[in-house]
Amino acid sequence: MRSHYCGLVNEKLVGQEVTICGWVHRRRDHGGVIFLDMRDREGIAQVVVDPDTEQSFATAERVRSEFVLQIKGIVRDRPEGTINDDMRTGKIEILGKDVTVLNAAETPPFPLDDYNDVGEDTRLKYRFMDLRRPEMLNKLIFRSKVTSHIRNFLDQNGFMDVETPILTRATPEGARDYLVPSRTHGGNFFALPQSPQLFKQLLMVSGVDRYYQIAKCFRDEDLRADRQPEFTQVDLEMSYMDENAIMTMMEGAIASMFKELLDVDLGAFPRMPYAEAMNKYGSDKPDLRIPLEIIDVADLMASIDFKVFAGPAKDPKGRVAALKVPGGAKLSRKQIDEYTKFVGIYGARGLAWIKVNELEKGTEGLQSPIVKFLGDDVALAIMDRLGAQNGDIVFFGADKAKIVNEALGALRCKLGEDLDLYTCAWAPMWVVDFPMFEELDDGGLTAIHHPFTAPSCSPSELKDNPAAALSRAYDMVLNGTELGGGSIRIHDGAMQSTVFDILGISEAEQANKFGFLLDALKFGCPPHGGLAFGLDRLVMLMTGASSIREVIAFPKTQSATCVLTKAPGEVDSKQLRELSIRVRLPESEKPES
Numbered sequence: 001m002r003s004h005y006c007g008l009v010n011e012k013l014v015g016q017e018v019t020i021c022g023w024v025h026r027r028r029d030h031g032g033v034i035f036l037d038m039r040d041r042e043g044i045a046q047v048v049v050d051p052d053t054e055q056s057f058a059t060a061e062r063v064r065s066e067f068v069l070q071i072k073g074i075v076r077d078r079p080e081g082t083i084n085d086d087m088r089t090g091k092i093e094i095l096g097k098d099v100t101v102l103n104a105a106e107t108p109p110f111p112l113d114d115y116n117d118v119g120e121d122t123r124l125k126y127r128f129m130d131l132r133r134p135e136m137l138n139k140l141i142f143r144s145k146v147t148s149h150i151r152n153f154l155d156q157n158g159f160m161d162v163e164t165p166i167l168t169r170a171t172p173e174g175a176r177d178y179l180v181p182s183r184t185h186g187g188n189f190f191a192l193p194q195s196p197q198l199f200k201q202l203l204m205v206s207g208v209d210r211y212y213q214i215a216k217c218f219r220d221e222d223l224r225a226d227r228q229p230e231f232t233q234v235d236l237e238m239s240y241m242d243e244n245a246i247m248t249m250m251e252g253a254i255a256s257m258f259k260e261l262l263d264v265d266l267g268a269f270p271r272m273p274y275a276e277a278m279n280k281y282g283s284d285k286p287d288l289r290i291p292l293e294i295i296d297v298a299d300l301m302a303s304i305d306f307k308v309f310a311g312p313a314k315d316p317k318g319r320v321a322a323l324k325v326p327g328g329a330k331l332s333r334k335q336i337d338e339y340t341k342f343v344g345i346y347g348a349r350g351l352a353w354i355k356v357n358e359l360e361k362g363t364e365g366l367q368s369p370i371v372k373f374l375g376d377d378v379a380l381a382i383m384d385r386l387g388a389q390n391g392d393i394v395f396f397g398a399d400k401a402k403i404v405n406e407a408l409g410a411l412r413c414k415l416g417e418d419l420d421l422y423t424c425a426w427a428p429m430w431v432v433d434f435p436m437f438e439e440l441d442d443g444g445l446t447a448i449h450h451p452f453t454a455p456s457c458s459p460s461e462l463k464d465n466p467a468a469a470l471s472r473a474y475d476m477v478l479n480g481t482e483l484g485g486g487s488i489r490i491h492d493g494a495m496q497s498t499v500f501d502i503l504g505i506s507e508a509e510q511a512n513k514f515g516f517l518l519d520a521l522k523f524g525c526p527p528h529g530g531l532a533f534g535l536d537r538l539v540m541l542m543t544g545a546s547s548i549r550e551v552i553a554f555p556k557t558q559s560a561t562c563v564l565t566k567a568p569g570e571v572d573s574k575q576l577r578e579l580s581i582r583v584r585l586p587e588s589e590k591p592e593s
């Protein structure tokens, strides 16, 4: 039906006849001639229809925005003074000869040529129109380039694309499962995979050696910001490679992608132990574009009278730390109050601060509500440790270590953004040496990565002191966002059972839930490891999109629904009966009768 995409008609075609198809982006009637901006996936071309071509002119007169047209015409140079250098097709126009309406369109729910934010619900309800907007379509095009780059890279490195089941059993990644009732086995349920973790490990046992899959994963998580119940991972697993080899290869994949698609050199990927990341940045995904560091001052505070600091300083689970912001003394009282509110989100009960006005005057030169409680010696010792200079502000956190890390870690990022402290555009890194386990509120342990991650110690050392064990896990972080994570896996049955034991999974439960894995480990499982990248996150960062919903064709809302198809929806009672299911809504969710 067409000879060229609208957006690809260019000056090389001047004098030639072309046929384009697309939507009417905009129609302008310039008394006598009609201009039609025609749009398709590749961009926009300007078509001029003049009254000499009577029938086409009559058609052009009645078309409206978003009508679908086929136009045959001759490419010509734009007249002097009308060249538009901002447009790919801005040097030419098409003199329309035959204009055919392929389909009409009602008035769009929002204008596409002069788009104003109409709210996400409307955009999602009419997603098929929203995606017509070049801004949105370009993100999908970019996403497709990312997956194509990844596939090429992995093909060249000997990876095999293998699909794994969607209807499966629970694969623990720390979220709730989406369940699918079985009709043929009433009362039994499939779980949608939280990740292909166990299948990809089994593929290593089978000899696939290098596996990848662009895999949909499903996690029924509490509605935290910017998560999707179904999302896409670039999932990888490799035999006979240690963490160093895996990290090096994956850096290559990401760095070559940034070079090819964005012309960005990512540079080195420093590797930082988890403990250092938490200590200096209060986060296991530090944003290294920001030069601020959190510094411990508990030892200086332990013996002062002021309980707010002395209490956590003496508590083995506490932390007292400071964050120095060069030039921050110019922050107003109001701004400081806002930061105090901000750290409150993370559980901090306040935000103490010291402005460094004239350090040469000793504590006289410090402006702060807390110096009097610290005493001169302690206040000056802190200034000394931080290397404070006139014009700086120092913020303090004193509480349980978890709260201080989260609060000061988030404050560090917020200050970095608000005060534009970034030292570079991209800061990739690896976080390594994670602890194996994390303590739950009830005193039990849970795996920080997942229970199939290998510890760095022997089974007996692990059993003796699980809380101190480190794992062979690694996370790739870019600009404070976790791009991907993985680990070297346990390939030995005894070690796997030890980890299950520590997690409180009984032998019977191990056999029931993970019998197939324990079986597989008995039959010559090669040492292996892997990781998974979050594709949505990666594309979001690369395109500068504000949320992952912007880079997913048909995302769910923040409350895990699809407003376009109205999913999830009710099903009729016959279907439920076939599935042996009776629905019992909690009182609060019963429809009013």
Ligand code: ASP
Pocket: 173, 194, 195, 196, 197, 236, 485, 486, 487, 530, 531, 532
């Ligand atoms: N399955 C892991 C995850 O989804 C990634 C990995 O360990 O390869 O986070």
